[in-house]
Amino acid sequence: MLVAANVFAAEVSADFSAANKLYAEGKFADAASAYEKILQSGAQSPALLFNDANAEFKAGHLGKAIAAYRRAAQLSPRDAELRANLAFVRNQMAGATVRERFWQNWLGTLTLNEGAMLTAVLFWLTAALLIARQIRPALVPKLKSVTRLLVVLTFFSGAVLAVQAANHFLSATAVVTADNVTARSGPFDDAQTVFTVRDGAELSVLDQRDGWVQVANGTGKSGWLPAKLVEVLPGA
Numbered sequence: 001m002l003v004a005a006n007v008f009a010a011e012v013s014a015d016f017s018a019a020n021k022l023y024a025e026g027k028f029a030d031a032a033s034a035y036e037k038i039l040q041s042g043a044q045s046p047a048l049l050f051n052d053a054n055a056e057f058k059a060g061h062l063g064k065a066i067a068a069y070r071r072a073a074q075l076s077p078r079d080a081e082l083r084a085n086l087a088f089v090r091n092q093m094a095g096a097t098v099r100e101r102f103w104q105n106w107l108g109t110l111t112l113n114e115g116a117m118l119t120a121v122l123f124w125l126t127a128a129l130l131i132a133r134q135i136r137p138a139l140v141p142k143l144k145s146v147t148r149l150l151v152v153l154t155f156f157s158g159a160v161l162a163v164q165a166a167n168h169f170l171s172a173t174a175v176v177t178a179d180n181v182t183a184r185s186g187p188f189d190d191a192q193t194v195f196t197v198r199d200g201a202e203l204s205v206l207d208q209r210d211g212w213v214q215v216a217n218g219t220g221k222s223g224w225l226p227a228k229l230v231e232v233l234p235g236a
Contacts, residue, residue: 062200183223187212
């Protein structure tokens with residue numbers, strides 16, 4: 001198993017270098033395809049997604065670039081260059097779209113794993129202090145303020161983690177990856193046209209059914225888009 005893992009890592013490294021070479025040569029569409037092939041193999045990292053997003057943008061694919069930047073941001077939420085590139089590409093998109101609210105951006109400064117780890121550390125520190133107070137009653141006056149602070153921080157961190165998990169698992173965003181996509185009133189080709197969305201539009205996902213995704217745009221309208229023309233991402 002270790003040998004297989006090492007071979008896979010070596011193959012990914014070689015493919016990544018080859019894709020980077022295509023990008024450096026200005027073959028952006030080919031580079032994007034090469035990065036996508038690596039991602040489809042199961043490999044994933046902020047650097048891989050970041051380079052894929054850059055290549056997609058240079059190739060003129062705004063939606064695919066935005067989706068890759070957002071996926072990279074979920075793995076590396078405090079990367080300033082990544083955030084700047086995402087904002088720049090978003091500014092190129094015309095038409096109705098949905099943006100994260102302030103509280104979603106604030107929650108996104110930590111990954112879900114980091115939030116869970118922080119909450120766990122605070123919980124066990126609090127538990128250790130409570131145990132120490134039981135074993136050594138003389139320490140109670142000295143540890144009172146610290147214990148109270150840790151209890152408050154633990155509850156606050158747990159509440160933030162719960163909201164973060166709910167936002168991640170219970171909400172989703174559809175990024176449109178083609179231009180002038182028609183949103184219809186129902187999940188079938190002959191349904192009435194409701195609105196049209198541009199490449200790169202980010203829309204709230206309401207439902208998914210039989211190869212269709214029901215979305216809502218920034219103006220409050222809702223409609224169904226073919227699933228093959230969007231990339232569905234979890235909440236921030």
